[in-house]
Amino acid sequence: MxxxxxxxxxxxxxxxxxxxxxxxxxxxxxxxxxxxxxxxxxxxxxxxxxxxxxxxxxxxxxxxxxxxxxxxxxxxxxxxxxxxxxxxxxxxxxIPLTGMGSDLPYTILFDNLLIDACQVTNPSIDPLREPMELRTYLGKKPSKASFETGLDGKLRLKEKLPPQIKLKLPIIFSPMSYGSISLNAQKVLAMAAKECGIVMNTGEGGLHEDLFPYKSNVIVQVASGRFGVNPDYLNAGVAVEIKIGQGAKPGIGGHLPGEKIPLEVARTRMIPVGTDAISPAPQHDIYSIEDLRQLIYAIKEATNYKPVSVKIAAVHNVAAIASGIVRAGADIVYLDGFRGGTGAAPSVIRDHLGIPIEHAIAAVDDRLRQEGIRNEASIIAAGGIRSSADAAKAIALGADAVGIATAALITMGCTTCGKCYTGNCSWGITTQRPELTARLDPEVYAERLINLVHAWEHELKEILGALGINAIESLRGNRERLRGVGLDSQTLDILGVKPAGR
Amino acid sequence: MNHDYQKDISGCGLTGLISKKRRRVSGSSIVKSLCLMNDRGNGLGAGYAAYGIYPDFKDFYAFHIMYDDAGVRFSAEEYLKNNYHIEKIEEIPTCPVKAIPISPLLMRYFVSPLKDRLVGDTRPDDFVVSTVMKVNSEIEGAYIFSSGKNMGAFKGVGNPCDIAEFFKIEEYEGWTWTAHTRFPTNTPGWWGGAHPFTLLDWSIVHNGEISSYGINKRYLEMYGYKLTLLTDTEVAAYMLDLLIRRHGLSISMACQALAAPFWKNIDSKETDEAEALTALRQIYGSALLNGPFSILFGHANGLVGINDRIKLRPLVAAAKDDVVYMASEESAIRAICPSPEKVWSPRAGEPVVVELEKK
CATH class of the missing domain: 3.30.70.20 (Alpha-Beta Plaits)
Structure with a gap:
């Protein structure tokens, strides 16, 4: 043998x-x-x-x-x-495959950034006594507002804003498709999103009918395989996301093996049972930025102008790409750093391509400000957000909200073993084997995920309180309240952060 | 974008008054009011702003400029002469004060932009703002600290009484006054760092530390403002300029952007108003001044007092006859108006807006 x-x-x-x-x-x-x-x-x-x-x-x-x-x-x-x-x-x-985000010991920038706190000259605020606001709206905002006072003396908005996604706190669940994860795992995400007042993202796997009741907490995704895409699907959620790339595997497509495609997955994806679901590396109707613009507007036309998000992997030239995406009409730019998770990726790609999300946020936020278009789109940062502290740092660097996926899976039992691509997940998460998926009771695990989100919500409020601010928008892009420890001056310069002690 | 700056923080005392009927009041009252709060400052900065003080030159922008030396004055004046009609140049009258051994060269110019410099849609106000930005950020050692019409700021390093004596504040008469004493905690005394801070006819005195400074600064930079002073006050002044002059918001809406109502209050309003205030927060989230502050801002048509959204710094208001007073402490008001008809403590985030009566 x-x-x-x-x-x-x-x-x-x-x-x-x-x-x-x-x-x-x-x-x-x-x-x-x-x-x-x-x-x-x-x-x-x-x-x-x-x-x-x-x-x-x-x-x-x-x-x-x-x-x-x-x-x-x-x-x-x-x-x-x-x-x-x-x-x-x-x-x-x-090609050796792997799952989850890269585990190689590259410098973790989040761990080299520290958050400020108030002493004497500005008082800290106790979140248990004072209101502390985390509400976040994602979407395109005009650069200025205009109001009018009606004949009745009441204030009115003159021009309505484009549609916004309202989040109770600046966290969303990042895309994970039905197929790559089980329906029960998706149900956990949907139930928790609804309870927490945030949104989940379908990933490129269509929307199973069991998730229809959660539609107002769902972003639907359109990716290069176009799986599950039809007019009802596009209109089902609060927004549509065009996936160009993924942090764990920038520049390459996806491959869901036939073993993970039983009847329900096949129906939802609109493909035959047991066939491999291949998402090509590029979208075959997007070979340049002007093509992306056409797809953005085609989707807007099909959805009566719902917000459109464009998800890209954080790559070297991410700032220019993001600027192009915003100018092409996207309402949200979703940045996925190289630590981001995956259900399946070649190890060589996962471990060696892309850039850290911290750099990407800083570069994109800077570029959009330099061009005077930061208000045109919200930034979601994802790819390795491990804690509320990472979330706070990402927001201080310039993100509007963060996406979490691995952390959400860990609440369901995941230990980041990294074998998602095999379809044998003993915790019933990244598998379609019925005897395994049956273990993941959506109600039981939704409660754990809700607990996690609530815990982070409390922690974010404590961080804001220590910073002496009581609204998340005062942390967003407020790099003055971050300091770098042990980072070289060029890295600090790119992050727009001062070294500790200064 | 420069991020490697050292932000300037300080505690403070402030006071202001306005005669709604445009009666011109001598500077002596405001000096008396401010000097009562000596212990709110540490002698490292005080200043005054007054409206209605230059009736003979009311159609000209009054530039108050401080120079480190005469050489700088030459290059700044070169620049002014190329861009402005200069009606009058004079030294700002000062009186020697023992406690103020050194001072910069202080000059006053009454100017109007040359017509041919106003290309396209540029309005005179925009042109003046760009001049202020340019001189203050590009001409080392020159600093325009007042640029409005029929108003002026006078400020420097020293105690309130000494600064008042130095600038002969009691000799000016104005219908709106603001004044400020400063308790900087980390800066060497720099004359430009004292309050009031002004731009065009906005003048700001401010007590507090804006904890959202980082994003406020970056937001303003997106609209071309150059923040050279690194003080919270500068942020407040430019923010008001952006919201009111450039974006056309009313004073009340601008105040609600700076000290935004809480979501729970917005949600409980009627649909139209809730929608309007929600949009205001969605669009102007980066303009929210978060952290403790009380601010008085004077402008050509009135005076506004405003607190942060949970009132972490004091602000008291009082009224008698046509005069409204606002100060950090009630005693500072009673020092010059012993028996006001009404005294109140404005609620957190709710601005006190006083307008001059129409002429």
Missing amino acids: FRSLAPPEYLAKIDTIKCIRCKRCIQNCGWGVYSWGGDKVLINTSKCVKCLRCFHYCPEEAIEIVDSPTRFKSNAYWGWNVIRNIKRQAETGG
């Missing part, structure tokens, strides 16, 4: 004294690590991804999953994954 020279990453261990042979680990593992050997559980550790499902569901705490102690000789240059990938490629001739 062929045995790979790429050694297993993890070692699954069962304490045979503690083990009561209940076989729950066998049932719970989506990867086939465990099997029944007649009198004990057998372990095929090479299949283990360390998702910890078995660990959590073992009633006797008999299971331990450790990083395999058997490693190649340690080498700071030829690292474990480097050698392992070469061996796998030598055996298969293929």
